[in-house]
Amino acid sequence: MTPHETSVVDCDAYMDAIDQLIDGELAGPALEALENHLASCPLCVALVDRLFAISNDLHALPQLTCPDRVIEAVRTHHRSDRAPIAARMGYAAICLAAAAALALVLFPWQLTAPNQPEPSSSAQLAEARQAIAKLSATLAQSDTAVGQETLRRGLVEPLGRAFSVVGKTKLGKWSAAMGVLIDASSTPEQSKDS
């Protein structure tokens, strides 16, 4: 074989080197060996040219600009996306808070029975109602993470005080149990949020 002749077997041995050359990672003796091969193999030269051209053409493809309407749509969707609130709070906490609120609505006579009122009960009933309002407001803020402390201070403790004032110990226990469940249902992520 003359210096200007080569065979397919020789070419196969240089395929990896050609890929490395295109990647810009071929150096030293390996580069020298490939150059020697290319000096006698027009087909490998053509392949190298072709691969370089493709690499350059792809590199020349423009980076595109994302239309503003896409980002606006993302923001709009995110603002209207209220679902994560349930995940943040924990379904158990939401259900129990709703149950407590329902108890206040269903059994108002227990809180206002003629023989029961004590000097401070009406103030604490108002506190309990404020707590319900706080819960509603919190639920409406989808962007705000709700921690267990918020629920405890804003809802559980006021409800417990209100119920204990009117002597409904069962409801008082209910409220305490709700606090335990809120602790249990809060995830590490929620704790971080709070």
Next chain:
Amino acid sequence: MASSQAIDRQIDQQRHRVFTLAYYTLGSHQDAEDATQETLLRYWRNASRVAPDRVEGWLVRTTTNVCLDLIRKRKRSPETFGNEASEATLQAAASSSPGPSDRAVSAESRQQLERKLAELKEPFRSLLILREVQGMTYDQIADALELPLTSVRVYLHRGRRLLAQQLEASPHCSPTPEHHTPKKISTGGVRR
């Protein structure tokens, strides 16, 4: 946890990269917008679970998955790549083109390249886009697509050759001689 403003800023910075990847994967401007929107929305919902130094990789992986879902859902390959496809790239490249006729040829070649690229199968297509179009390193690609580094190299090299084969039939690309012919070759002109 990143604040809403920080996430919004992150999304604003990354949206062009996401859109470019989606466009060259799907071959359609409208589909790319849909995929970008879905990807960024997913990021917003999951930002608290993505470490700051993994955001780019997360977005690349999610964009690729969203695009593949779209392709599967619409039960079509990105062969609708056509006149619409080159519009965006034409606009982006118009200022750098030397003259009207050159621009026309260049635009056709580019459209052909985009079409052939979008027709490639995965993972060759994503790897070529990430490496050659978006200029990511092998390590970044391996990290983003959760592939071994050696696989990234092998797929990328194979992808380049597949694309070369597909472009050989293109009227705007000079044909490459068949390489592995079982015969001895005599060469005259020597390069390198």
